[in-house]
Amino acid sequence: MRRRREPVLRSRQFHSGHPPYAMRSPEEIAGYFDGLEFVEPDLVDVTEWRPEPGDAKPAQRLDNLIGLARKP
Template identity: 80%
Template sequence: MARRQVRVHSCRTANQTGTTRRESTADTEAYLLVVDGANTNPELNKVMEIWNATANPPYAMRSPAEIAAYFDGLEFVEPGLVDVTEWRPEAGDAKRLDNLIGLARK
């Protein structure tokens, strides 16, 4: 029976890109879950510039393409990489939060 390994990653600083990868053995079914702030909202980007002027460490906002790169070589589980409000839409209508979430497997 294959073991399951889940890696949960919330990317807050600019230098965390490489920390999402973890090698798994042949008998391990590996999953990666990433939740990250996307830089798709100009108003939120302005707020984050003010925050980052004094924050330690600063919060890194990324483009959807940068966030998608965490999943290179992995297969997305439905619904793919989406805003957190779209992950389980049956919860009702919600305002976009500009935080992307994705789950993928090796």
């Protein structure tokens, strides 16, 4: 019976505007890339992801990290 309620609960959480999420440190996020080799731009804040030449630096960081890596 618990299995039937779970999708309903997840749907309610999502549509409430407050879905559950977990904050992770940059070190924890980098751990997801263990065994891989970072390539440019590495692990960076989304505001620093591949800016166009001449783009101004954003006024503030969003503390949302994004990374790019490959198998060595």
